[in-house]
Amino acid sequence: MALVTSKDMLLDAQKNGYAVGAFNIENMEMAQAVVDAAEEMRAPVILQTTPGTVKYADVDIYYAICAAMAKKVSVPVAVHLDHGNGFELAVQAVRAGYTSIMIDGSHESFEKNAEITGSVVAVAEPNGIPVEAELGRVGGKEDDLECAGGGYTDPIEAREFVDRTGVSSLAVGIGTAHGIYKGTPKLDILRLKEIRKAVSVPLVLHGASGLSAGDISACILEGICKVNFATELRVAFSDGVKKVLAESPDVFDPKKYCAAGRENVKQLVMGRMKVCGCVNRF
Numbered sequence: 708m709a710l711v712t713s714k715d716m717l718l719d720a721q722k723n724g725y726a727v728g729a730f731n732i733e734n735m736e737m738a739q740a741v742v743d744a745a746e747e748m749r750a751p752v753i754l755q756t757t758p759g760t761v762k763y764a765d766v767d768i769y770y771a772i773c774a775a776m777a778k779k780v781s782v783p784v785a786v787h788l789d790h791g792n793g794f795e796l797a798v799q800a801v802r803a804g805y806t807s808i809m810i811d812g813s814h815e816s817f818e819k820n821a822e823i824t825g826s827v828v829a830v831a832e833p834n835g836i837p838v839e840a841e842l843g844r845v846g847g848k849e850d851d852l853e854c855a856g857g858g859y860t861d862p863i864e865a866r867e868f869v870d871r872t873g874v875s876s877l878a879v880g881i882g883t884a885h886g887i888y889k890g891t892p893k894l895d896i897l898r899l900k901e902i903r904k905a906v907s908v909p910l911v912l913h914g915a916s917g918l919s920a921g922d923i924s925a926c927i928l929e930g931i932c933k934v935n936f937a938t939e940l941r942v943a944f945s946d947g948v949k950k951v952l953a954e955s956p957d958v959f960d961p962k963k964y965c966a967a968g969r970e971n972v973k974q975l976v977m978g979r980m981k982v983c984g985c986v987n988r989f
Contacts, residue, residue, distance in 0.1 A: 710777045713785040713807035713933070714837040714875055716751045717909035720932040725984035726912075726923075729753035730976055731789060731937035733760055735772050736965045737944055740972035742776040742784060748977055750985040751782060753807065755789040755935065758796060766796075766803040774804065782989045787839075789935065797827045801836055809878070813841040817864060824872040832873065839911055839933075842868050843880030862901040869906045876909045876933060881926070883914030894922055896929055903930035911935065920982045927984060934983055936976075943975045944968035 716727045732738045732754050745752035754776075756769045770786060777784035787807035788800040797808050810827040812820035824840040831838050843860030860879040869877060879902055882894045892914075903910065909932035915923060916939035923934060947968035951958060958964060980986055 744976040809839040837875035841878040878911040947971035
């Protein structure tokens with residue numbers, strides 16, 4: 708089917724107590740892997756690209772890849788700008804056909820974050836495109852944006868932020884981090900409960916790569932409706948490529964080693980979809 712927006716996906720997840728898996732892709736093979744996994748699992752899915760990814764190519768190329776993949780399957784597929792780093796890129800993604808936008812002003816002050824987010828909502832909403840924002844920094848490194856420590860989301864500020872900006876979903880800081888965890892993260896589930904009470908829009912968990920199934924399930928139980936996975940997909944793809952080249956160093960056909968990376972990603976995504984509870988929803 709044609710690409711759809713993420714809005715109805717997340718509202719259904721919120722209503723029925725599961726989360727939609729959102730997976731960052733870097734190339735055609737990763738997009739194939741994620742969409743193939745979604746079709747096999749009968750799960751809605753969100754394909755995501757970061758500013759660093761679209762800088763490598765551009766939004767039009769990634770949109771075309773995602774749109775082509777979506778047409779081949781019968782489950783809902785959305786394409787999402789993850790961690791949009793400014794108004795201009797958000798507008799470029801809307802014009803390219805992206806069906807979901809995130810504007811990340813979490814590194815700014817509350818007021819500046821609300822201002823930037825509101826400006827993107829004003830452009831996206833008339834085009835029927837939902838907007839995700841972040842309040843309370845998620846630590847770690849995402850592309851060129853690095854936060855030394857995670858900033859937790861204040862439930863009262865979350866309510867004001869959602870009311871002022873009109874965002875469709877909100878990424879919250881509860882102790883997760885982007886990248887590879889160096890220790891065991893301690894998630895503030897009680898804070899998540901309070902945020903859920905304070906706002907009505909679907910909540911988003913960033914930095915899920917490396918989290919245990921139990922931690923993810925606990926967050927979904929308390930209102931998380933979208934779970935982002937990025938780093939572990941990159942690792943899985945790279946491990947597949949490295950294995951082929953290590954075993955057959957004379958291989959020079961990219962299709963040989965990229966196929967191995969693609970299969971690794973597909974298996975990982977299928978497992979994460981089971982954890983999110985989004986299997987057999989369509």
